[in-house]
Amino acid sequence: MNAMFRGRGWSFGFRSAIMLYFVILIVLPIVGIYTQSFSLGWLPFWESVSDPLAWKAVLLTVKLSVIATVINVFLGTMIGWVLIRYRFPGRRLLNSLVDLPFALPTAVGGLMILLLLGPGSLVGGLAGKMGIEIVFHEPAIVVAMLFVTFPFVIRAIQPLLEELDKSEEEAAYMLGASRAKTFFSVIFPSMLPGILSGAMLAFSRALAEFGAVVLVAGNIPGKTLIASVYIFGEIESDNPQGAAAISVMLLTLSFIILWTVNLIQARRSGQ
């Protein structure tokens, strides 16, 4: 066995196999989807993309993802801060619960939200009386996105807060800065890279989310149909080229976000 691993030919074959696996599994499908979307030329691509239902779905997805991300930035910053800085009963439990949305199947998450906010439930009934529709409307989509992206901002800022030098903060107090001033001029700037990269990851995850949303959104074209569900519908109605065209739009957006995050992180670790 050892001799085999040392053998030049064998190790070359082994390396190539791993690299080939990597390329075939990850790169080939992505290249495939870009070529497929243009397989019939520019015009059909343009037609699929300019279908009002398609771009309405993309716009709706972007809008709701932005809302979910903004809420997440506020909640995440607060929770990340509380879990690192304060000691209180139940802190460890809450800290491990943060990852629950990562561990839970998204379809289960969607079902939970459906049951909790649905028409038969306490919250749903109350909101219905006040004339607010939650499930099968935009609020439920935002809640679903919020649920699946919950851990990102928290997990991105926690290590930064742990690293933060307490003496800087104390120095600010000593020099007479108020609590708010200390927070905004000392603590907040060092949390900012974490908040940004967490928010970007949350945003791209929200754009891509399918499982949790498909169960709680009404999926009414032009109103509550988000991009990933639209793509699913196109596949179901046997229009892979149209599905690929919208996918390419969504993918390109996500890739830009991903590379921006990588850039932010690379710059940070480069310092």
Added chain:
Amino acid sequence: MTIRRLWITLTYIVFALLLIAPLVKIFTGSWAEGWSGFIEGITRKQSLHALMMTGIIVVIVTALNTVFGIMLALYLVRAEWIGKRMKRLLNSIVDLPFAVSPVIGGLMIVLILGPNTVLGALFEDAGIKIVYALPGMVLATLFVTFPLMVREVMPVLQEIGSQQEEAASTLGAYSWYTFWKVTWPAIRWGVIYGVVLTVARSLGEFGAVLVVSGNIMNKTQTATTLVYQDVENFNVVAANGIALVLAAFSVGLLLLMEWAKKRKEVH
């Protein structure tokens, strides 16, 4: 200190509303028709079959991802035969599945290996069905979960550096021996954490599998796609039963994650 109390209370409220309430709801929901309703929901033929399919996928995907993930992480950190630039490029490719919507991940596989494509037809002639069958579902899940292991192992490898490994091989140890005696003990907890993440993700994968499998009952249906179908058919109690089983696994995995994380920090 009142400000502090306010923040803590707010945190508790967010957790209660966003995470704890839904979890409790799944629990109470699956008991809505008592013990028998729950048992009936999960012992239906399609439920057992779906859970089995999920189990098979989890095992295959986790095994493949662990082996290839560790190897690729080793190459991306250590290999001298890959240029610096190439390494950076490969490194950013690893993350791509994170940016791809699961539905799109499934669509890619249908587009390349579907029955109407060249490759798909080739496999079909050989008697191997990929799309709308288990191999396609495994491929879709492999794609979605690919970065998890690599991303857990790479930072550990970078941190420990290559000195010990070099020392071992200078002293004449074979590369396989060096790996087991020097590298493995260092990356062990990272790998275990990666395994837990992979299991969690492949257990819960929905979008990609739904597209690739065609969701055929008693054939290609997994636990999550069954939950989806039950909800679509307004069979909420049965959906809850399956969801509760999945949620129980997730909570178990969450506990494992905590444990692995703690061990990882110690080592």
